Amino acid sequence: MPDRLEQIARQYAGHPAVIGPEGSVSFDEWWGRAGSVAAGLERAGVRPGGRVAVLLPNGIEHAAVLLGCLRLGAAACPVDMRLPAQGVAGALRQLGPAALVTGGSESAPGYGGIPHVAVADLMKAAAGWAGSEPAHEDERPATVVFTSGSSGEPKPAVLTLGSHWANAAASNANIPVRPGDCWLLSLPFHHVSGQGTLFRCMLGGGAVGVPTPGQDLAEAIRHCGATHVSLVATQLGRLLASDAGRSALQGLKAVLLGGSAIPEPLIREAVACRVPIHTTYGLTETASQVTTTEPGAGLDTLLTSGRPLTRGTVRIADDGEILVRGDTLFAGYLRNGRIEPPVLHGGWFATGDLGSMDEAGRLGVSGRRDSRFVSGGENIQPEEIERHLCAVSGVIEAVVVPVADDEYGARPAAFIRTERPVSGEALAARLAERLPRFKIPVRFLPWPEEAGARMKVDRRRLAGMLREKP
Numbered sequence: 001m002p003d004r005l006e007q008i009a010r011q012y013a014g015h016p017a018v019i020g021p022e023g024s025v026s027f028d029e030w031w032g033r034a035g036s037v038a039a040g041l042e043r044a045g046v047r048p049g050g051r052v053a054v055l056l057p058n059g060i061e062h063a064a065v066l067l068g069c070l071r072l073g074a075a076a077c078p079v080d081m082r083l084p085a086q087g088v089a090g091a092l093r094q095l096g097p098a099a100l101v102t103g104g105s106e107s108a109p110g111y112g113g114i115p116h117v118a119v120a121d122l123m124k125a126a127a128g129w130a131g132s133e134p135a136h137e138d139e140r141p142a143t144v145v146f147t148s149g150s151s152g153e154p155k156p157a158v159l160t161l162g163s164h165w166a167n168a169a170a171s172n173a174n175i176p177v178r179p180g181d182c183w184l185l186s187l188p189f190h191h192v193s194g195q196g197t198l199f200r201c202m203l204g205g206g207a208v209g210v211p212t213p214g215q216d217l218a219e220a221i222r223h224c225g226a227t228h229v230s231l232v233a234t235q236l237g238r239l240l241a242s243d244a245g246r247s248a249l250q251g252l253k254a255v256l257l258g259g260s261a262i263p264e265p266l267i268r269e270a271v272a273c274r275v276p277i278h279t280t281y282g283l284t285e286t287a288s289q290v291t292t293t294e295p296g297a298g299l300d301t302l303l304t305s306g307r308p309l310t311r312g313t314v315r316i317a318d319d320g321e322i323l324v325r326g327d328t329l330f331a332g333y334l335r336n337g338r339i340e341p342p343v344l345h346g347g348w349f350a351t352g353d354l355g356s357m358d359e360a361g362r363l364g365v366s367g368r369r370d371s372r373f374v375s376g377g378e379n380i381q382p383e384e385i386e387r388h389l390c391a392v393s394g395v396i397e398a399v400v401v402p403v404a405d406d407e408y409g410a411r412p413a414a415f416i417r418t419e420r421p422v423s424g425e426a427l428a429a430r431l432a433e434r435l436p437r438f439k440i441p442v443r444f445l446p447w448p449e450e451a452g453a454r455m456k457v458d459r460r461r462l463a464g465m466l467r468e469k470p
Helices: 004-011 027-043 060-072 085-095 119-123 161-174 192-204 217-224 233-240 243-250 264-272 382-390 424-432 459-468
Strands: 016-020 023-026 051-055 075-078 099-102 116-118 141-146 156-160 182-184 207-209 228-231 254-257 277-283 288-292 314-316 321-324 332-335 338-340 348-357 363-368 373-375 378-380 395-405 409-418 443-446
Touching: 004 027, 004 060, 004 192, 016 027, 016 060, 023 027, 027 060, 027 119, 051 060, 051 085, 060 075, 060 119, 060 141, 060 192, 085 156, 099 119, 116 119, 141 161, 141 192, 156 161, 161 192, 161 288, 182 192, 182 217, 192 207, 192 228, 192 277, 192 288, 207 217, 217 233, 217 243, 228 233, 233 243, 233 254, 233 264, 233 395, 264 277, 264 382, 277 348, 314 348, 363 382, 373 395, 373 409, 378 382, 382 395, 382 409, 382 424, 395 459, 424 443
Parallel strands: 016 207, 051 075, 051 099, 075 141, 099 116, 182 207, 182 228, 228 254, 254 277, 409 443
Antiparallel strands: 016 023, 141 156, 156 332, 277 288, 314 321, 321 348, 332 338, 348 363, 373 378, 395 409
């Protein structure tokens, strides 16, 4: 029996698989390009079960490399191109890849003797690959994704083909993707959300829409004919701030919001603008979504993270930690070239997130266990303060971190991104109406440009920046 990837290529053969600046590529054309990639990687010494690091921008070529790795039976390991050379070298040491695919030999230094393969050379390989394509068992490693590292060092999580398919199937049952649909690749392939877009489209026969580098999101939605899009809070806020952005959002079938908590005012504004949003909760270790709101959900539901996409896969521990299980769960973390299976508690994986389930079975996420700190004997959950800050008019985004204090041990400080100037005194006064004094930040700092519109902000890095400030 042909494996699932080949079945998909045949089933949707004439339909667009990827739509990019250069035009569209059909499923059968994409399958052929993936064969070229598999042939080129095989010549470079990559074997089934090996790992291939990918240092490329989002695009049709990157998508072909990912599918080529799957055809060969190798695990694709996209690396964040924003990392400095030292950061890339560190990631490669953790991955231990058999080869590194780049835009060209001039685009990457030596990196410890790892064989470089230029993507252009892969595309020139014979399309009629005659290699022995392995059976794509569900347990076969498919991708390696670094966790966000919002409160610790990023870890390479190994996701199997089965976990990706299970997540895509559960997602598509809630937010359908069909031939003729296009899900905009608004988040990078080195994030699990970007990979989730790829697998959802493959399974449903939709196209992955690739924006032109630097292209405005509203323009990209129109240019690709997007019907679906995944956004983080910053991206949604920027789109809602313009007539063109609101119009683009209103024409979509679905807007999946994730990455971190979405500020309540932003959700209310999106609902008022009739944007078809879905709030969600997910993590790298489950190949993306765990819970998501259903189409047409009301405001009360959208202010939660929705219900589990698969029944019986989420529960709350006695201490409030969110536990997950199911077919989407990852194979383990990559350490010293080996996959270390996840630590499970009676079959459940502890996420490190805190939350609760309401009577309707909807998940509410209150924050990270490891972001909590103690100030003068009082527990402080930064996400609680952040939610109140984001409710202040003019505040777009906020991150609260501890700053050392001789008397209390630590006090909260806040980085704020605003659409117009807002004084620290005004912010403190508004918070005083809702929070006890010990939860009011002692310092308010401007949002660092380097934080950008990332999926999750690196709290440890911001706390380190704070220690460096006078």
